[in-house]
Amino acid sequence: MTATEGFRAPTTADGRELEGRVAVVTGGASGMGLATTYALARRGATVMVLDLADPGRTALASMLGVEEDRVRSVAVDVTDADRLQSAFASLLKERSRLDILVNAAGIAPPTPFEDITADEWNRVLAVNVHGTFLCCQLALPAMRSRRWGRIVNFSSTAGKTISTAGGAHYTTAKHGVLGLTRHLAKAYGPDGVTVNAVCPGLIDTPMARSVLPDGTLEQAASxxxxxxxxxxxxxxxxxxxxxxxxxAYITGAAIDINGGDLIA
Structure with a gap:
């Protein structure tokens, strides 16, 4: 057998590799979520944005420079199980499928540990972990029925070490997201569903700017x-x-994207 025998060329990106796919992006109206909405829509996916801030379908499509039928937006708190269920049901009724779920919604208050109240602790875990759990639970049946699905959860470098900007509750939550990601990857890989996490470091987003003093972001990244x-x-x-x-062969991964911040 020669070195080239048995080689199968991979499918290459053609700019519309997600044509026909239907996606949900939580926190998709700002920061990394908005950028993700754009990246998926420009590759051909139809994207439903779930966010506390609802820019509206027309405004969102115009902002992203995509066709209006490529996007829709729903004002929803990802901790509201009933509202989430209604949004997912509406999408499935309209599109009859759900292929991609991106859980990007998150909050990261920088409160010192001794000042964190029980309510704030619960709220941070609810948005970052419970919201991710709820959306995964709602998305998985549709993915399993078609034997194809992609779930991408947003963790953070805080999920592998401790938070630069957020508090102890944020660190705890992002570690939890990684545990949930690995568990779902193991459970649903046989059904054709991959579940991975991305772990961003210091990214130039409104949330990062809001919790770090002026100049701190650039100073740390330097x-x-x-x-x-x-x-x-x-x-x-x-x-x-x-x-x-x-x-298709990547699942259960927690992929760093942090400029090398965690290199020992």
Whole structure:
């Protein structure tokens, strides 16, 4: 057998590799979620954005430069199980399928540990972990029925070490997201569903700017092997890859995108 025998060329990206796919992106109206909405829609997916801030379908399509029938948006708190169930049911009734779920919604208050109230602790875990759980539970039946699905959960470098910007509750939540990701990957891989996490470091988003004092973001990033702050579109490109056929053999992974911040 020669070195080239048995070689099968991979499917290459043609710019519309997600044509016909239907996606849900939580937190998809700003920051890395918005960049992800753009990346998926530009590759041909129809995307439903679930976000507390609802820009509206027309405004969202115009902002992203995509056809209006490529996107829709629903104002929803990801901790509201009834509202989520209604949004998912509406999408499935309209499109009859759900292929991709991206759980990007999150909050990261920088409250010192001794000042965290029980309510704030519960709220941070509810948005970052419970919201991810609820959306995965709602999405999986449709994916399993078609034996194809992609779930991408947003963790963080905080999920592998401790948070730079958020508090102890954020660190705890992002570790929890990684545990949930691995469990679902193991359980549903045989059904054709991959479940992965992305772990962004310091990314230039409104949330990061809101919790770090002026100049702190750039100062911290200047010590990285790639000495700059990351861009939301760079994270979105990784998410879009994990959502496509070319990533079919990747599951249960927690992929760093942090400029080398965690290199020992």
């Amino acid at each position: 010590t990285f092997p790639i000495p700059r702050v990351g861009e939301p579109w760079e994270v979105a490109e990784l998410v879009a890859f994990l959502a496509c056929d070319r990533a």
